[in-house]
Amino acid sequence: MNRRKIGDYLGLGGVAVILIGLVSYSVHGILTPAISVTLGVGLAAIVAYGVLNFADIRTALSSRSTRFGSNAVLMAVVVLGILILINFVANRHSLRADTTAAKQFSLAEQTRKILKNLDRDVKVTAFYRAEDRWQIESLLKEYAHYSPRFKWEIIDPDQRPAEAKQYNISAYNTIVLECGGKEERITTRTEQDLTNALIKVTRKENKKIYFLTGHGEKDIEATDREGYDAVRKLLRNENYDVEKILLAEKDHVPDDCALLVVAGPKTALLENEASMIRDYLKKGGKALFLLDPESPDEYVNLLGEWGIEVGKNVVVDASGIGRLFGAGPAMPIATQYTSHAITQNFQLMTIYPYARSVRKATNAPVGATVTELVKTSSNAWGETEPLSRGGMVRYDEGKDLPGPVPVAVAYEKEAEETTPRSGEDELRPVRTKTRLVVFGDSDFASNTYYRVQGNGDLFMNAVSWLAEQEDLISIRPKDPEDRRVNLTRSQSRLIFWVTVVLMPLAVLGAGAGIYWKRR
């Protein structure tokens, strides 16, 4: 055993020990002391080899072929580096052309504009199972193509439950968008929904919703049965700022009011309050009225001006479906929804404890669209006589309102005067439409009832239509064009013979021909 041999063994052993160390490191995932020691020993052995065989290494290094070899390696590394750099730049600035006839893989103009104007990072996390990854990946890539600020990741909630827990993911295919501490979630994967979520999450300031106070309205801070605390929380989660407002001590509705909510008032509206609300609505304001049977007539008269007829009655439901939820006849159930942005794809039942009818009036203003959103079953009617305790109610032809009774109405009309809003970026349009939604009940969204069936969802849909619709965009989904192939039996046979049999055989024949000729 001379010095050299020992050195060789040491060198080989050192490499082997380092390999073992690296493998166990990758298996464990953390650097345990044992692994550090292993790596250290390996390194020491290699150093020892270098010291013991210094002469050999020097001659090897100075030989011509080694010099060429190391030169070649160096050149290869440099070229690889340059190529990676080129690819990096090409990846950042690439041109795309969609050659499909239906432009299936191109984003809409609005989406591209929004992406180009992104001035803050948006983190998009899609929780999709690995096998469903393809459904969303190309769309996210397409978005990222237009903005380096659009950062995306797809996580399989089954493989990485920790992240799914952090985000409280309860359903597959949830997409979470985060930007500057705000968060938006969608469970669909259309370009329209993703872009709208992007608009909402990148908004500089939250939209403000004011709840009118001073008339015994539902209190957004009350946690009792009747309170609206739950609604406030729902709205907070959707990134709205919710505040109370006492109009009586102001001279106009604040400019930053995205939506004014009047929820279950019990005393009359003052004349100056009414005129402020009128002014606000004329300028393209949005309001949500939730009126109970006991709400005073001032509200009814005010809404009458907008072509909405709030009935002086109590809706009684004799269908008996309510029994399933422990509801009596004064709790009408609604399952019929007119098609409208608010009720799109809405199929749940909604329940209105103690409600009055809300109808489209015969004298609706010109140019207004009034939609009766929600109707009870035909077994209900609007009872005009006051309900007495334990008394019997029955439908009186001619006096009472026959079912199905509408209990909610949506109103939309071009604003009479538009005021451009200051401090808004150009992407956001001015308020151009007056919008109203009127429910004949305020209890359906209270702490007790908002969780029942679709109540909370319907309330939130109404709010988002009122407060958001003008900012949001609609994008038609792009389906591929319909291009089919129909084959008769004989055509199909022809294709079979040509492609499967003739073509390969022809190639073989040509090959054989050449072979014979050459022989």
Place this chain on the structure above:
Amino acid sequence: MRNFVAILEREVRSYFLSPLAYVVIFFFLAVSGIFFYLILSNFVEICIRATMQAQMYQMMPPKLNVNMMAIRPMLHNMALFALFFLPLVTMKLYAEEKKTGTIELLMTSPITDAQVMLGKYTASLVLYLTMLALTFVYMAFLYAYGEPETGPILSGYLGLFLLGAAYLAFGLLFSSLTENQIIAAASTFAFILVFWAIGWVSDFVSPSVGRVLSYFSLIEHFEDFARGVIDTKHIVFYLSFVFFGLFLTYLSIQSARWRGAK
């Protein structure tokens, strides 16, 4: 240029005068033909069933697009068949010359190493283009019996060409490293397979690493072409891959020169 053309001619001639090219094209066409026939029959079946269902339930028939549902899977299959057959195309280019000793003649001739290399590489591209051109017959059938969109077909074939060019560049490299054609083909195949599948591990590593790895995946960049989207970044990627393969080949030939002249 003249030297390059001379080499190109010599290599193409040797391809088409040996049984190898015919065997490779035969198998490629046999497999592609069977798959084309099955995919198309399946698509026609789906069309018929959709029409019948739409009539039965009185609804709008769904949109069925031959490009998305027949041509796109066909292109993906052809990319896979290329992976199997192209190593056989490049395996002999240098290995055979080394074995028979003709490489010495080339090295001592006035033709430069780069001209030889590019000539050989272009010859392999010619053979590959011949394979692709024969599959236009399938598309001709689709045009005869339907109305496919031309754009996505062209972009798909562009993708196939670039993908194959990347395979061939590294096939040439492995052929230059050995004088055994089987070893050349096997190592080419293994190498391409690794770079084909490298994107699949992205689910198991951290997202940033996964994104880098899947960038190196050969098939990842093909997806857009198959859908009908032409993106310059994918073209740059494939061309870089080709360039690096050829550059390494050049280095390996040069080093053989050095080793020969010790």
